[in-house]
Amino acid sequence: AQSVTQLDSQVPVFEEAPVELRCNYSSSVSVYLFWYVQYPNQGLQLLLKYLSGSTLVKGINGFEAEFNKSQTSFHLRKPSVHISDTAEYFCAVVLTPGGYSGGGADGLTFGKGTHLIIQP
């Protein structure tokens, strides 16, 4: 079974400062990786995903993440945060089609989330 660890439950950052939200995963088979954001009282919205190819992926709102296979990590970064980035951020994985013998509608495995708090 796969698992996702987000070590930081809360990350306070000053506005316009850079931020990195950490994500590590564990899986015996290959996975796809995702970052979702949840703004207050809203559903989860995809920030970015890694399927294959370049290990640096760029997403919406200026976020990017780097897949590191040897360290089984997929950390999320933004060079300069804004007040509007205050939200809960979830890292998630799903088995690649070759990693599961099911019908392909595989559920995401989420980390516990990191609450990003932007301080003025």
Add this chain to the structure above:
Amino acid sequence: EPEVTQTPSHQVTQMGQEVILRCVPISNHLYFYWYRQILGQKVEFLVSFYNNEISEKSEIFDDQFSVERPDGSNFTLKIRSTKLEDSAMYFCASSEASSADTQYFGPGTRLTVL
């Protein structure tokens, strides 16, 4: 932009009662999912649905739970006899294709079991 919708936004029920949570996935999507998030805990996968049948389910999805696509637009989650520990936010999601595709989430239904 098309979006996943869920009704109701908040459901309060008595323990032992049946509840049905409703979702309208994005119209051209073929894969549907239910997740739940107990307060303060991680989002957990419950079940996925494709081609009018369950594709995958987690150990949480026991006999008390069922899913259905009663018509061409709705996707429902039924809890037959609710327990206190079923209190959670329930999210519906849909995707156009399989696991590589983005799963689009609805705003959630907060279920409170008293």
